[in-house]
Amino acid sequence: MPPALAIDHLTTAALADLARRVLTALGQRGDEVARAALVESFSSAADGLRASWSAGRVGAAPLEHRLTLYGVTERQPGPRWRAVFDAAWPGYRHWYLSEGVVARPTRAEAERMLRRHMPELCGTWERLVDLTGGDEVAARMLTLWNPPAFQPACTQAVAQTEEGPILIRNYDYDPQLLERVVSSTALLGRVVIGTSDCLWGLLDGMNESGLVVSLAFGGRLGVGSGFGIPLVVRYLLEVCDTVADVRRVLTRTPVNAAYNLTALDAAGRHVTAFVAPGCPPEFSASPVATNHRPRQVEWPQYAAAVHSVERYEAAEAIVAARVDSETVVAHFLGAPLRSTHYGAGFGTLYTAVYRPHSPGVEYVWPDARWIRSADAPDSVHQVTLVEQAKQAA
Numbered sequence: 001m002p003p004a005l006a007i008d009h010l011t012t013a014a015l016a017d018l019a020r021r022v023l024t025a026l027g028q029r030g031d032e033v034a035r036a037a038l039v040e041s042f043s044s045a046a047d048g049l050r051a052s053w054s055a056g057r058v059g060a061a062p063l064e065h066r067l068t069l070y071g072v073t074e075r076q077p078g079p080r081w082r083a084v085f086d087a088a089w090p091g092y093r094h095w096y097l098s099e100g101v102v103a104r105p106t107r108a109e110a111e112r113m114l115r116r117h118m119p120e121l122c123g124t125w126e127r128l129v130d131l132t133g134g135d136e137v138a139a140r141m142l143t144l145w146n147p148p149a150f151q152p153a154c155t156q157a158v159a160q161t162e163e164g165p166i167l168i169r170n171y172d173y174d175p176q177l178l179e180r181v182v183s184s185t186a187l188l189g190r191v192v193i194g195t196s197d198c199l200w201g202l203l204d205g206m207n208e209s210g211l212v213v214s215l216a217f218g219g220r221l222g223v224g225s226g227f228g229i230p231l232v233v234r235y236l237l238e239v240c241d242t243v244a245d246v247r248r249v250l251t252r253t254p255v256n257a258a259y260n261l262t263a264l265d266a267a268g269r270h271v272t273a274f275v276a277p278g279c280p281p282e283f284s285a286s287p288v289a290t291n292h293r294p295r296q297v298e299w300p301q302y303a304a305a306v307h308s309v310e311r312y313e314a315a316e317a318i319v320a321a322r323v324d325s326e327t328v329v330a331h332f333l334g335a336p337l338r339s340t341h342y343g344a345g346f347g348t349l350y351t352a353v354y355r356p357h358s359p360g361v362e363y364v365w366p367d368a369r370w371i372r373s374a375d376a377p378d379s380v381h382q383v384t385l386v387e388q389a390k391q392a393a
Contacts, residue, residue, distance in 0.1 A: 118235050153217060163355075182194070208359060211265045218260045262287075
């Protein structure tokens, strides 16, 4: 029997990672009653740990998390992509194999699924594998077929502002797990810019047709056979021009976990899609998505922990107001939409603003802005995220 885990010696980031791994394992259990009981027990324990940690920080100085973000323009994968791979691969390899080698698909299976469901991306995948030197684990991971699941707690919304429609999103996650690369590519000839994840997937992005897509965890336990969501976002932006295209592609693309996808096109049309393994996508006219299905909370413990309903209602209210884009941005930079709970794994790492008729992305923080156009040269941007200490009563 292994020694007991010394929880009091873990950092908050390590505790957050432990929580994610335990909850993912619980989501794979087939016994719904046992799973619900375990989730309830673990959530109660997590609440106690959070309260203890917060009490110890009353009156403490704010914690700072410094991020260096890299803007990379490389139309086809080459030396820049290889440099990112060299820097990030040890962490991705650990993540990919965290549940054991046999828990992941074989290379033959992963490649077969990529060729069946995303044939347009196979040439790029082959080039990426070549750039890794033919690394077998990398070849499997880069298909993103049946990877480990992850649960970013995000807020995203389409706002019809006085200047035109925008898609704005807060990406809430652990600062240590952000890839920190903004990529501009033309893998299939179509220019795509967005926030990179999993080495060639995207957390959010826009293509030259003015189509914008963003992801958030969907608030449902369980995993299944399908693609990791960052590659699905990449695929949508590579092969789609409109929201109608997005709807068609999602009906034939399996995903491995539950997510909410929000899309906006150049004509101002939008859709929020709830996708989950083993079932067809559900489409909603709601312009807002957080971490539960529209009007339905399936995992109340998680929703409460990340304030999913409160964020949804706040975003819905500002979108309904039809104000100017700067007012929308200001609301996304404040509570309850913006979180500083970085140590707990769901602080707002960036606010991204996409305008379908402006080929680029604007990243915003309370004290900084960074604009990346689709054809911008490589650049570096540094930002400091401040985790506010809890004030004494």
